[in-house]
Amino acid sequence: MSWNWSVCVVLLAALTLCHAGPDPHAKPNLNPIQTDPPVFVRQTENAKLYTVGKGDDIINVLHLWGNPYERGFAHGTIMKEEASAMMKAVWGYFEKEIIDAVNSTVPGFFKEWFLKDVANLGLDVALDLEKAATKPYTPQYFYDEIQGLADGAGVDVKIIERIHLIGELTKGSCSMYGAWGKAVPLPNSVMQLRALDWASDGPFQNYPQLTVYHIDDSNATNGHSFVNIGWSGWVGSITGMSSTQMAISEIGVAYPDDTFGKESRFGFPFTFLLRDILQFDNTLDDSINRIANAHRTCDLILGVGDGKLNTFRGIEYSAEVSYFFDDINMRPVAEWHPKIENVVYWGMDWLDPGYSSVLGRQLQKYHGNITAENTIRDIVSIVQTGDLHIAVYDLTKNIMYVANARKDNAGGPKNAYDRPFIRVDAKKLFDEHKPTV
Template identity: 45%
Template sequence: MFDCNYFYYIFFGFVLVVQTSLAHKTGILKNVGAFCANDTTRGDPNLIPIDVGQPRFINKVENGTLYQIGSGEDQVWLIHVYGNSGYDFGYAYGTLLRDQIHKVLPRAWAHFEQEIIDALKDLKLPKWFEELIAEKGLPIALDIQNDLVRKYMDEEVYNEMRGIADAAQIDYKTVVRLHMLGEITRGRCSLYGLWGNATLGGKTLQLRALDWDVDGGLQDYPVITIYHPGTSKLGHPFANVAWAGYIGTLTGMSSYRLGISEIGVSFPDDTFGDESMSGLPFIFVERYILQYTETLDDALSFIANVRRTCHLILGVADGKLGTARMIQYSHSKVNFFDDQNLQPLADWHPRIPNAIYSGMDWLCPSRQYKLYRAIVDQYGQITPELSIKNITSVVKTGDLHVGVYDLTDNIMYVANARGTGEQGPMEAYKRQFVKVDLNVEFARTR
């Protein structure tokens, strides 16, 4: 059967190539790189059934319990940590995941160190920081990066890292340095927030697709951490999706039914402000939102007032209010968008009622338009299951991991890239997703 949509993609891809070529000549899209200008191909639907099995108990210690979820090769560690201090959290985490941390940390560190050194000219870092890495090495540069952000950090986060290092018997400085890498590497990603007429039954849904390096081995030890604070100074329960030894937030949901998404921006336009290496690292901005804010307004207020650092696009959705916002984020400027004023406004990034979305970058025509088409094609019928089947897989976004949040029912769906020695496709969006019922997980006692 003739596929009109397929023809439309090919035609629009041709138009985009012509438009982008002209734009480069006229300077309109001078920052758009080849990655964002050329890929108009669609992926195949993900037809793998979602794993809905219950968590399997593995081990417990004081202040912590370890489970596994998923089946076959697509298993994920699910850890619950409890306590009255960050150190309590970290020590339980480091005790239960000691073996996994020892396996993933050296490999990931060695890989990212070499990648950053090889890619210095493409990372848009301050010249003095590039020279520091070249002359003194990445560890020293990251120690200085940590010095620049320390006064903006929550001391309990450092206490948590100290607890991990003590329990897992690894170098504390290495743990801290690992958490400074995000400000340098960032990664390409995609996001959406959908509500009201955009979804089946009017649910509030959110996508966080992480397109990051799959060669560092992070996906060998995927971890979902459920935090259970024993005191108000540590906030409220939240779920963080990451890897063994990593406590910064790139993906996650809170017990107040807030979700977070993020995209690193490599191709901004002149509506962005400047960048700075001094401020609260974005992985801890996102964590703060999940751990401490209770409403969408709380989250947006925090973003507006925190000392920000680099060029990003953030997404925050609120299952209680039934809406979402996209944030244009930089050190000196911040702008908040809903479905009525979403930016950038272009033929390749049209507005959609009851939706905010961004594909891979700010100025990224073909990727932005693919995500637009996927949402519009499923509009009004979108569920987490349909998103997994016909959005992330068709758009081809979420190499390292994917999170789809049902913020109405407080359920999260997660997939990870193929691990070392595993079979099947590499990209997370092509693999099996696991369902995590956060109503159950947030309510688990010690």
Template identity: 35%
Template sequence: MRNFVRRNSLHMRTSLIALFACAAFLVAAVTALDPSCVAPNNTIPVWTAAPVFVSSVPNGKLYQAGTGNDTFNVLHLYGTPYQQGYAQGQLLSSTIKGLTNDLVAFIEQEAEQAASWLPVWLIDAVVANGAPFLLELTFNATKPFAPQRYLEEMQGIADGAGVDVKDVQNYNMFPEMTKAACTIVGATGSATSNGKISHLRGLDFTPTCPIASFPQVTIYHDSTPGPVLANVGWTGMVGVLTGLSNTSIGIGEKVWINHPKDIESTYGEPWMFILRDALASANMTQALSRIQNANRTCAIHVGVGDSTTNTFNGLTIAAKAYDVYNWQSLNWTGHPIIQDVFYWDKHVQPSHNPCLGEYLQEFWGNIDAEKLALNIAAPFGTGDMHCVTFDYSTGIAFIANARKPSVTAGTLPAYYRQFTRLDLNALWNLAQ
């Protein structure tokens, strides 16, 4: 089996379908809907208190947001990429020391049980060689294409936490070897209550994954001039799958199932790094250019919004694919066109599930970030791992995460847990 893996490393990485695909969906009313689409809203009051200070080190400040069993880190990082990584390692060393081991154990247990999110060939490879071998194989294939800043940041995390840098690198390759079902929604103009962009990204991935214990919003305040980023993810993960910048570029991702054969590549920049590159753009034109010109790998869908032009686009990308859509040009059978609303539901595209389209039509003209969070994600049942909505014009985010593995109280999926309202403008402007 080991020889098989080595001979077929290209096919391995080519088959690695993006982890953490983004899932976004809109609010569902309980009238005039297909009966299969009617489900409860999330009625838990939103937590609105500001994050509470925990501790600081040079180039880093750690806060805690939320309450009870639904807390998450808000981590501010300053300085160079290495300094940012080192500060995170120092502040969260006890967490980082166990991340890779916990994740490796989870992957190997899932492989033993033939989990549906793992391809059959990958299950065999994990059983024969172990998860660390495949994670390191992926890192070695992508390292020549990874921007130096991310390599430096991962080295800083390792040094600050006192762990082997290979553990941090392997942990960051997990998104490259998994798949998830997700939704992307970007509504603007006549569809929203304020005419500006409301964006929903729901991540549907196994909520019992151990990283669910360590949700985190990382705010990057770089030492060089440029956008300040809000990266909604998990401790120690430097790439982006959900985020918004203070230049009001927003981004999120979704897996691309049933894509054409032979359009992926083993060698290139990890997709989460590409999305972070795009998130740091000044406008939509630059964001799309960065994605188009990147050395792409996996086949994924991406949603990108820009408040300066009040536009939202969907992309289908891979090593040998790059297509851009808006709400008018995505004209698929079973996918109703809704004015000023771009959307992909959590199912395989093109989807014939009626629910997301009906929810969007029901709330058309009054869509906002809070409704997306409370009245759409839950009824539609998307955002198992995390459910995030953004109001681009105000910088307000609503964030919910899956129940932590150490907790037994309350529902498991994020969309039925308590949302926390974050004022990202306040976070972006927090001085060192």
């Protein structure tokens, strides 16, 4: 299906199909980038805790070692207060949101079939049905790590399992780009954006965490080290970078076209698939094969960058299809989604003229000089994307720039795209030594 601006305007008026666009008066983010090194906090067996950032923008950096259960147990033990508080707050938040949605006061955030299950069976049973639908496709090591986390933090394992399936059931809005070649200052480099717009009125912003998994790579089947950008007590991946100079981006699709086909609740949860990309894939081709052969579930747009091959691919992802895009074949084809040489991008959704057109305009403005600095100053801030958290990856230099939404009782702007970013040297994260306790 081919879309253009006039088509979407008609549908917007008739069906409210597309999101509204960003504020045309949005201002650049002029906050200095924070560059201070991590500060050590404490350590225990198989775990070390640091912080990065300053003032209201401090983010925990947790290093983990051991097998899956040991990593989970160390996570739960050293972050017991934060992980247990996060799980309790998230469960309460989604409980309220789902009840309000069932009562039709919060429309559009959850899948309709899930709300029917909740209405007929109750929240616990509906989420346990989702677990039953995905468990045959989920490797045991995820359940081992979650069990370790539950034992270490003293949290009911069922609560943690259920929370990790919520992403399958919601309709998030996010943005991404991948830029390489003629789009960036150094031709043999890759820049990548992952902007998360999701549940910014919930508790997630209070528990930001970079979780660094130190994988024993003496056995190739174990994979390699990676950093997961999420929250305390979270083991799935929606944002992250690996020691093989690869990174992930993800967008939930609320407004697909008919090329997506049907969704399914039976398959491999996408947050676990994305984590497997970070842990096990050595090249972009590995990720393409993994995605193409996976038992996929919901409608998404994924992005994978590879700093070794100096390229990026976007993926139209659903239960029925997996289409891989570069700058030549990128879709949807529309006036509001112009093709840009050596750039792949989407703003907020698959069909979203308002945000995609502004993101495309800003990328064109800086084409040939797309950097982390102008992405932070003049791209995400002007597009107004990434309200909950943002990662800008320089895959060639192994550097990440991260920002988090305003925590409760903190000062300053609410949204991550307006707040200070923190520069993180990923190579130094992966070089951290295991504690000797």
